Amino acid sequence: MRRLLCIFFIYVSGIIIGYSIFAQQKAWSLEECINHALDNNIQVKQQELQTRFQKNALDLARLKLLPTLSGNATHNYSFGRALDQTTYEYTEHEKIRTNNFYIGGNLNIFSGFQNINSIKKSEYELLGSEKDLESVKDNIALSVALGYLQILLNRELVKATENQLEITLQQIEKTRKLVEAGSIAMGNLLQIEAQAAQEELQLINLRNQLEISYLSLSQLLELESPTGFEIVIPEIELDTNYLIRDTVEDIFIQALSKRPEIMGSEMKLRASEYDLRVAKGGRSPRITMNHSFSTGYSDIRKKILGMDPLTGPIYGKYPFAEQINDNINYGIGFSVSIPILNGWQINKSISNSKLSIENSRYALDAAKKQLYKNIQQAHADAQASLKKYAASVKAVRAAEESFRYAEQRFNVGLVTPVDYNASKTQLLKAQSELAQAKYEFVFKTKVLDFYRGIPVSLPK
DSSP states (O other): OHHHHHHHHHHHHHHHHHHHHHHHHSEEOHHHHHHHHHHHOHHHHHHHHHHHHHHHHHHHHHHTTSOOOEEEEEEEEEEEEEEETTTTEEEEEEEEEEEEEEEEEEEEEESTTHHHHHHHHHHHHHHHHHHHHHHHHHHHHHHHHHHHHHHHHHHHHHHHHHHHHHHHHHHHHHHHHHHHTTSSOHHHHHHHHHHHHHHHHHHHHHHHHHHHHHHHHHHHTTOSOOTTOEEOOOOOOOOTTOOOOSOHHHHHHHHHTTOHHHHHHHHHHHHHHHHHHHHHGGGSOEEEEEEEEEEEEETTOEEEEEEETTTEEEEEEOOHHHHHHHTOEEEEEEEEEOOOOSTTHHHHHHHHHHHHHHHHHHHHHHHHHHHHHHHHHHHHHHHHHHHHHHHHHHHHHHHHHHHHHHHHHHHTTOSOHHHHHHHHHHHHHHHHHHHHHHHHHHHHHHHHHHHHTOOOOOOO
16 A cells, blocks of 8 residues: 555646646746736735725725624622622621623714724825826836846847857858868968857857846746746847837827826825825714613522411522523613813814825825836937837848958958958847847837736737
């Protein structure tokens, strides 16, 4: 039996390990990365807890509308002089056992609508917390998208540098043959080999940057290790004739009704307004209804069993159940409490609530102004990145033609290695700038879409 359990354990462990390896080797799309980050990010989890706290606060505010109810039971022993509740005569030197049972409470009928306003305040605080959660998720989605695009950019830079190094290595072989044939000087070969060494160093640096970008994204996703982590490499085609038709004001108007940071600030302002109503309710009289139910038992209490014409009442044992039933007492009452002087606590509370409203208005205005500035900057960045991308496309085409011409002349000995390397370096620089401009343009346009309320995704 033990051997079978060991085999079963090894089998299950193998399945789990295999699945874990498969899960890490699969390529992650941008949407999968964002979803995984939102499910595992600590900041999101903390904000979710805060939202749950606000939900509990709302439930508590609603439950305050219910009447209170409490009960108690006592079991006492007394010794010495005691009052017999039956005859209302004192007994001497006796041990008495008593039981008392009570249940009662009160119901708040009117308190200046404080409970109702507290409920409305908690509702808006909950809505504000939910909007804060959306804002946190949006910021994380943008961060993941930026990290994802950084990997794509670094991959293109690595690929372009690898291609240039491969061309250089091919030229080294061609040049070595020419040197061996005596067609060109040894210095030409040394210059190209030096260029290859520089490109190898640059390639190592770019590969290190690529690994760091993978590490950064895996940390955003809360992965234990970037080992085996790969992303989907999409084909991104951009149109140099792309137009950003919406103005800053158009995007700002759309964002005012969609951005959670604005809606959250509005909810918090409404909550502070209801907090003022709660504070003002402290000046109102309070009307409360009280209700109670009680009964009791005493072992010295006697029950009248009959009447003797000569001696009077005849007493006997008074059973527990009968006493409990006969001693039942219940009632209902109303009370009114009018606040007259309480050390100006209510007035100061009202004053603080007014200050809170003013502060919430400032926070809302600041959020709107910051949103406008962000959209303004994003719009300008998108326009600039589009122009930069269009110019980079032209620069790459020109650099490719220039390098092709320089390579042909170099192969027949009409161009020095210095001029050849300069042309190749210029091409690599143009290709790198084009890759940077492309992904910068993608990110900036995604930021504009973000403010329009469009989910973050890559163009197809």
